[in-house]
Amino acid sequence: MVTYIIRRLLQGIVVLFGISFVSFGAMFLAGDPTNLMINETWTQDQIDDFRHRMGFDRPWPVQYVDFLSNAVRGDFGTSIRTTDPAFSLVIERMPATLQLTFASLLFSTLGAIPLGIISAVKRNTLPDYLSMSFAILGQAVPLFWLGILMIQLFGLQLRWLPISGRGTIKHLIMPAIALGTFSLAANARLIRSSLLEALGQAYVVTARSKGLAERVVVIRHALRNALIPVVVIVGLQLGTLLGGAIITETIFAWPGVGRLTVNSIYNRDFPVVQASVTLLASIFVVTNIGVDIICAYLDPRIRLAVD
Amino acid sequence: MKKQLGRVTVSLLLLAMVLALLPGCGTPATPAPEPTVAPTEPPAPEDTPVPEATPAPEATAAPEPTPAPEATPVPTEEPVEQEPLVIVIGVDPITLNGLQSRARTTGNIIWHVNERLVARGSDMKMALLLAESIEQPDDLTWVFNLHEGVMFSNGEEFTSADVKFTLEQTVDPKWNSPYAGAIADLTIDMDNIETPDDYTVILHTEEAAPLMLEQLDFIGMYSEKYFSEASDAEISQQPVGTGPYVVTEWVKDDHITLELRDDYWGTMPEIETIVVRPIPDAQTRLAELLAGNAGIVLNISPDDTERVDATEGVHMATVNGGREIFIGIRTNIEPFTDVRVRQALNYATNVEAILDNLLGVGERMATGSNYPVPSPVEAYTYDPQKAADLLDEVGVVDSDGDGVREWNGVPLSVEIASPNGRYVKDAEIAQAVAGDLTAIGIPTEAKAYEWSVLADMAMGENTLPALHLFGFGTGFSGQLEHWFMTKDFPMNTTSWDDPEFETVYAELKSTIDTDTRTGMIHELDQIAHDGAPWIFIWKQVDFYGVSDGVEFTPRADEIIPYAELHWAE
Numbered sequence: 001m002v003t004y005i006i007r008r009l010l011q012g013i014v015v016l017f018g019i020s021f022v023s024f025g026a027m028f029l030a031g032d033p034t035n036l037m038i039n040e041t042w043t044q045d046q047i048d049d050f051r052h053r054m055g056f057d058r059p060w061p062v063q064y065v066d067f068l069s070n071a072v073r074g075d076f077g078t079s080i081r082t083t084d085p086a087f088s089l090v091i092e093r094m095p096a097t098l099q100l101t102f103a104s105l106l107f108s109t110l111g112a113i114p115l116g117i118i119s120a121v122k123r124n125t126l127p128d129y130l131s132m133s134f135a136i137l138g139q140a141v142p143l144f145w146l147g148i149l150m151i152q153l154f155g156l157q158l159r160w161l162p163i164s165g166r167g168t169i170k171h172l173i174m175p176a177i178a179l180g181t182f183s184l185a186a187n188a189r190l191i192r193s194s195l196l197e198a199l200g201q202a203y204v205v206t207a208r209s210k211g212l213a214e215r216v217v218v219i220r221h222a223l224r225n226a227l228i229p230v231v232v233i234v235g236l237q238l239g240t241l242l243g244g245a246i247i248t249e250t251i252f253a254w255p256g257v258g259r260l261t262v263n264s265i266y267n268r269d270f271p272v273v274q275a276s277v278t279l280l281a282s283i284f285v286v287t288n289i290g291v292d293i294i295c296a297y298l299d300p301r302i303r304l305a306v307d
Numbered sequence: 308m309k310k311q312l313g314r315v316t317v318s319l320l321l322l323a324m325v326l327a328l329l330p331g332c333g334t335p336a337t338p339a340p341e342p343t344v345a346p347t348e349p350p351a352p353e354d355t356p357v358p359e360a361t362p363a364p365e366a367t368a369a370p371e372p373t374p375a376p377e378a379t380p381v382p383t384e385e386p387v388e389q390e391p392l393v394i395v396i397g398v399d400p401i402t403l404n405g406l407q408s409r410a411r412t413t414g415n416i417i418w419h420v421n422e423r424l425v426a427r428g429s430d431m432k433m434a435l436l437l438a439e440s441i442e443q444p445d446d447l448t449w450v451f452n453l454h455e456g457v458m459f460s461n462g463e464e465f466t467s468a469d470v471k472f473t474l475e476q477t478v479d480p481k482w483n484s485p486y487a488g489a490i491a492d493l494t495i496d497m498d499n500i501e502t503p504d505d506y507t508v509i510l511h512t513e514e515a516a517p518l519m520l521e522q523l524d525f526i527g528m529y530s531e532k533y534f535s536e537a538s539d540a541e542i543s544q545q546p547v548g549t550g551p552y553v554v555t556e557w558v559k560d561d562h563i564t565l566e567l568r569d570d571y572w573g574t575m576p577e578i579e580t581i582v583v584r585p586i587p588d589a590q591t592r593l594a595e596l597l598a599g600n601a602g603i604v605l606n607i608s609p610d611d612t613e614r615v616d617a618t619e620g621v622h623m624a625t626v627n628g629g630r631e632i633f634i635g636i637r638t639n640i641e642p643f644t645d646v647r648v649r650q651a652l653n654y655a656t657n658v659e660a661i662l663d664n665l666l667g668v669g670e671r672m673a674t675g676s677n678y679p680v681p682s683p684v685e686a687y688t689y690d691p692q693k694a695a696d697l698l699d700e701v702g703v704v705d706s707d708g709d710g711v712r713e714w715n716g717v718p719l720s721v722e723i724a725s726p727n728g729r730y731v732k733d734a735e736i737a738q739a740v741a742g743d744l745t746a747i748g749i750p751t752e753a754k755a756y757e758w759s760v761l762a763d764m765a766m767g768e769n770t771l772p773a774l775h776l777f778g779f780g781t782g783f784s785g786q787l788e789h790w791f792m793t794k795d796f797p798m799n800t801t802s803w804d805d806p807e808f809e810t811v812y813a814e815l816k817s818t819i820d821t822d823t824r825t826g827m828i829h830e831l832d833q834i835a836h837d838g839a840p841w842i843f844i845w846k847q848v849d850f851y852g853v854s855d856g857v858e859f860t861p862r863a864d865e866i867i868p869y870a871e872l873h874w875a876e
Binding site (some may be wrong): 014025040046049050053079080081082083084085088089092120148151152155159163164165166250251252253254256259260262263266267269 | 404600
């Protein structure tokens with residue numbers, strides 16, 4: 001198990017290196033990054049001075065090493081537009097993004113379990129068809145469209161929930177549902193298939209033959225094993241939800257990292273873009289490693305295979 | 308089995324605990340403000356009109372600006388707390404340090420905190436603000452006499468030293484100020500800014516600077532003491548100025564709260580609290596307006612104007628803005644080197660149809676100038692036959708009858724590059740123009756680019772296609788707008804270099820007399836129209852959704868004058 005954890009951590013470090021390289025290199029995709037950052041009214045002297053101050057006149061390997069050594073210390077430089085530390089700008093918005101991400105994760109996980117159970121237990125009946133229809137619909141509806149529909153219905157017509165912004169729990173409901181619906185649908189389908197597989201196992205037959213009630217068989221025997229892949233998938237969905245939060249934050253004016261990233265791209269503020277991309281990607285990598293370790297912990301077959 | 312169940316349960320429980328705790332962490336955000344309501348106290352007396360300020364007509368005479376109004380006391384009645392006025396904008400300001408941002412979003416907030424020496428009035432004419440009077444003993448000397456007793460919100464008195472300090476900060480590379488170029492263009496001798504006393508500032512310029520007041524309109528005044536004591540982060544988030552409002556809270560990407568100062572030196576505005584909320588999505592902005600949660604909402608889509616007007620309690624307010632939307636023509640690429648081809652493109656473009664059917668409002672431009680004295684130049688009219696005749700004359704002809712014109716025997720086709728969403732219906736305008744040009748035998752494809760990509764194509768080595776949609780603005784001097792067309796403009800995307808235009812423009816830059824300037828500006832209008840480096844589209848109309856509870860008249864310069872807002876009767 002220890003060997004497995006060390007191996008995954010080392011792999012994670014390699015991936016983080018890759019992220020840093022991509023994050024750094026993205027700035028140069030369109031050529032000289034100076035051209036992306038300057039104002040249209042600047043003279044050539046001003047442009048040259050800016051290029052020198054930003055260090056863009058140095059060889060790119062030198063710039064990358066410089067970037068990397070600063071990045072590991074949380075120093076991504078200062079925002080080109082504000083002179084504020086880029087990393088601080090990202091960090092101060094991170095709680096809002098994490099709050100939205102985890103709220104949607106909670107919604108998708110807790111919503112998917114009953115849907116998946118009903119669908120599996122009542123296989124090929126009306127409840128199953130309804131549950132799976134809802135699941136397919138949830139995966140088919142674009143996030144931005146769902147968000148706008150919810151705003152129109154619950155915010156504008158019924159006036160039940162605030163339309164946008166962050167503040168109370170009420171502000172969190174619509175963004176979390178909009179962001180979590182896709183995951184909910186996916187999880188429900190996963191639980192259904194996983195539970196159906198478990199219900200066909202010998203130990204379930206044994207449990208039934210012991211005369212246990214069907215509810216006990218399903219909840220205490222089949223579901224326990226069916227949830228193992230769900231734990232894995234839920235962990236991995238964290239990254240998807242972090243990415244999806246960019247759209248949700250835009251629609252619901254949620255003050256998170258996603259909006260900061262998008263605005264920074266529009267404003268050509270690359271230090272902030274680099275800081276946010278690196279941080280979000282790092283969270284995803286760390287989560288992946290954590291999920292793998294949990295997975296190995298839960299399923300002996302994985303750690304035994306590694307050992 | 309039990310052991311495994313325990314592990315699963317523990318994992319899910321841990322997850323649930325994290326989820327439960329998270330809503331409580333992070334910066335406590337203030338709930339979104341309540342809907343804008345009608346006033347609960349009588350409106351303040353109407354502002355005294357600020358007299359017009361124009362550059363000195365004669366070299367030795369004092370300029371026309373007349374004193375700004377004296378402070379008007381607020382009626383002393385029993386105070387009743389007002390609801391805040393919510394203004395919804397598209398994007399959060401990047402910074403509240405006005406030295407670092409040219410964006411109107413920033414200006415719309417900080418200029419109510421950091422007042423300027425002079426400021427454009429609602430009539431788009433320059434007026435005095437912190438400057439009580441301006442004298443110009445000669446073409447190269449500007450004397451600004453400041454109001455006495457004006458206090459910054461940190462308790463410091465505003466003096467001439469602060470003016471000198473502000474101008475020096477504007478050109479300080481530390482701030483990377485977008486206004487550094489503008490100040491440099493005024494040729495102010497930065498080593499010789501005189502402050503003979505606390506209330507007098509004397510600027511010397513190397514050349515006559517008729518745009519002095521126009522450029523100073525962008526420069527808020529900053530406290531030297533505050534800048535010396537505060538960190539850069541404080542400067543960018545907690546501005547200190549002489550204006551009627553102070554920023555009391557800024558939750559980034561959520562809201563900015565401005566409160567009225569009770570010790571403001573000038574005429575007290577009526578609105579006590581203003582909450583500015585950035586909402587990037589147009590449909591969400593619209594929903595906040597229709598739900599009655601906002602007093603003023605910027606950038607309503609033209610498609611939604613009917614819906615707004617049909618909703619009780621809100622209405623649309625539009626204004627012809629100062630931003631010129633055009634399709635630049637690269638005049639160094641054949642056959643667009645020939646002026647007749649460029650004119651043909653203008654005649655072939657049915658701008659009226661675009662304005663009527665696509666945009667719903669607006670008027671056709673003759674040129675890019677916003678000069679207040681109307682230009683006698685007439686806009687191109689839609690005349691595809693004339694366009695065809697001009698193209699035939701040049702030799703851009705359809706010789707084989709396949710409906711496609713050839714140039715030097717090669718079928719001609721072009722691309723229009725445009726941003727997508729930066730300007731009102733920019734990509735759609737490009738598509739409409741592409742259709743018009745295709746109809747006269749020049750197959751045209753409209754391609755929308757992400758803005759940074761398009762900007763990169765324009766910067767440095769110009770790699771834009773022959774036709775490209777841009778929008779420049781917002782100047783109202785007649786000079787700034789024509790600067791965009793000069794050969795030396797840093798973002799000259801068309802490579803247009805008309806000797807006559809350059810000569811007149813050079814003379815205009817150093818001409819003070821208003822009448823002479825007007826003649827020159829109109830002459831430049833005519834040259835630009837005839838030279839046709841652009842397909843002239845329109846002056847972008849700005850669309851505002853407004854609550855019936857608020858009196859607001861939009862301005863062409865995209866400024867929302869908080870001090871001129873009132874609660875409706």
